[in-house]
Structures are given as structure tokens and as C-alpha cells.
Amino acid sequence: MSWLNYLIRGYKDVLNIFYPRFCISCEHVLHPNEDFICHQCASKLIRTNYGLDAENPIYDRLSAIIPIKSASALFLFDKQGVVQQLIHQLKYHGAQEVGQLMANYVINFYDDNSFRSQFDYIIPVPLHPEKQKQRGYNQLTLFGKNLGNYYSIQYTENILLRHQNTSSQTMKSAGQRRRNVAEAFSVAYPEFYSKKRFLLVDDVLTTGATLEACIESLLKAVPDAQVSVLTMAVVL
Ligand SMILES: [Zn+2]
Known part of the structure; x- marks a missing residue:
């Protein structure tokens, strides 16, 4: 030393x-x-060991519904476990640094080549502006920014936008809920993003409905775009 x-x-x-x-x-x-x-x-964190390639259960699940390039998640979400605790702190107790911690794990676990020169933009699942105001931050900002800085990929929250607040829809049917979520997103200036490759990031992949809606909106606005997904955790 x-x-x-x-x-x-x-x-x-x-x-x-x-x-x-x-x-x-x-x-x-x-x-x-x-x-x-x-x-x-x-x-105690349980790694999925899913690379950002086609061969994993998350890719299979999402690609059955919507065209995506690749998909992965860092950890398995175990109820009452450490991941649940970390994400709860991140979303409800102001522990934004969890985003940085998760980005560090990505950098340590994944092959650099699966990121470098594979993406043009890293974008988060957007929060409704009202919700973001309540929380004071988007819980994905530090995650996306740290990844962007490390891999030299632009992180931006200005491409995919959210309009409706979809939080109070417990009384609606599943079909209505799906439509409601799908209509909640839009793309700003889609003409700039032809053929761009997006990495869409989120905290926990549960049903996948929100992610699907984001991807649907992106591809509707920019049909020749390429979308991949990376989440901090997944509920299997
Ligand atoms: Zn501890």
C-alpha cells in the first residue's frame, strides 16, 4: 500500500x-x-445473470407482446428481501443514491460491449409530472445518468413523455387500464429519432404493462427505432 x-x-x-x-x-x-x-x-441480493441478449425469460416474455431488441434485469425481486427494501427506499424515502448503486452493479456485472456503441439514448420510464413533483425526483434519473456517463451514451428525460396520471385506476377493468396506460405516453419530436437505438430503464418489472406501453408509444412514433429494456429487478 x-x-x-x-x-x-x-x-x-x-x-x-x-x-x-x-x-x-x-x-x-x-x-x-x-x-x-x-x-x-x-x-443477499439475487442476481438474474441475464445478459443483454435474446436468451432470457424477460426477453421471451416481452418480445411475445411487442418487438424489442433485448431485455434484462439485474436482480430477482424477493418480497421482504434486500432488493425490495432498496427500491422502497429509492421510491418512497428519498434514497436516490440507490440509483447510483444499481448503476454500479450494472457496470460490474455486464459485459461492456453489450452497452458501448449499442445504444444512442438511455431513457427512463417517465413519471407523471405531478407525481414527480410530489416525490421531488424521478427514481430512475441517477441510474440512467450514471450508466450514460460510464458508457458515454446520452441519458435524456425529454424524449418519452407522460401525460395522464395512471395511479388511480384501480376501479377500471384490465382492458381499460391497458388502454389508459398506452395513451399516457408520447414522443417529443419523433422525426429526430429515426433508426435510433434506445435503452429504456425502469425499477421493477412486474406485469410489464407500463414498459409495453412505453415501447408501443416509442415504436408508434418512430417505427424504425430499436428498443431494449433494462430494469433493476424483476418479479418472476
Ligand atoms: Zn446492510
């Missing part, structure tokens, strides 16, 4: 005493060499 490493290590140790950081999941104090979550919680 060089003297510089010693110095950094010492600095981190001192910082830890005065400004302890806590695990986002279990809230125990983090060691200087841990970021966002402790090693114990991290070890």
Missing part, C-alpha cells in the same frame, strides 16, 4: 467516526470500504 493509499484510508476512517454512513437496507453503520449497502446485505 502506498503512502497515498494509507492517507486516503486514514482520511476515510476519520470521516467514518465523525460522519458515519449507514447501510440503505439494514441501516447498520458502513465500513469505510462499503458504499451504500453493507457486504452482508449485498450478499
Whole structure:
């Protein structure tokens, strides 16, 4: 270890005493060499090991309904598990740094070539402006931005837009709900995005209805676009 490493290590140790950081999941104090979550919680995360290629259950599920290039998810969503905890903190308790943590996992787990020069834009599933105002942020911003920075792909929230608030539709039938969701999205200036390759990111893939609606809107507006999907977690 060089003297510089010693110095950094010492600095981190001192910082830890005065400004302890806590695990986002279990809230125990983090060691200087841990970021966002402790090693114990991290070890409980269940990876899907799905690459961004055609051969995985998420691709099979989505591509049966709508044309996509590829699809993947980082972790399996287990009820009451660490992933559930992290995403709950991200969406409802202001823990935006979970987005950065998840981006770090993508960077560590996936082959760089499945991103570099494969996409022109990274875009999030948009939040209704009202909801974003309530929450104060889109929970996908840090995830998308960090991926964009690392892979040199433009991250933007200005292409796919959301209009209707689809949160209060529990009384509607499944068919109505689907239509309602599909009508909620639109593409700004579609003429600029001919033949562009999009990576659409989301937090949890459950039924896939929202993602399908996003993809449908994108492809309706830009028929020769290519869409891939990456989520932090998937409910299988
Ligand atoms: Zn922990």
C-alpha cells in the first residue's frame, strides 16, 4: 500500500467516526470500504445473470407482446428481501443514491460491449409530472445518468413523455387500464429519432404493462427505432 493509499484510508476512517454512513437496507453503520449497502446485505441480493441478449425469460416474455431488441434485469425481486427494501427506499424515502448503486452493479456485472456503441439514448420510464413533483425526483434519473456517463451514451428525460396520471385506476377493468396506460405516453419530436437505438430503464418489472406501453408509444412514433429494456429487478 502506498503512502497515498494509507492517507486516503486514514482520511476515510476519520470521516467514518465523525460522519458515519449507514447501510440503505439494514441501516447498520458502513465500513469505510462499503458504499451504500453493507457486504452482508449485498450478499443477499439475487442476481438474474441475464445478459443483454435474446436468451432470457424477460426477453421471451416481452418480445411475445411487442418487438424489442433485448431485455434484462439485474436482480430477482424477493418480497421482504434486500432488493425490495432498496427500491422502497429509492421510491418512497428519498434514497436516490440507490440509483447510483444499481448503476454500479450494472457496470460490474455486464459485459461492456453489450452497452458501448449499442445504444444512442438511455431513457427512463417517465413519471407523471405531478407525481414527480410530489416525490421531488424521478427514481430512475441517477441510474440512467450514471450508466450514460460510464458508457458515454446520452441519458435524456425529454424524449418519452407522460401525460395522464395512471395511479388511480384501480376501479377500471384490465382492458381499460391497458388502454389508459398506452395513451399516457408520447414522443417529443419523433422525426429526430429515426433508426435510433434506445435503452429504456425502469425499477421493477412486474406485469410489464407500463414498459409495453412505453415501447408501443416509442415504436408508434418512430417505427424504425430499436428498443431494449433494462430494469433493476424483476418479479418472476
Ligand atoms: Zn446492510
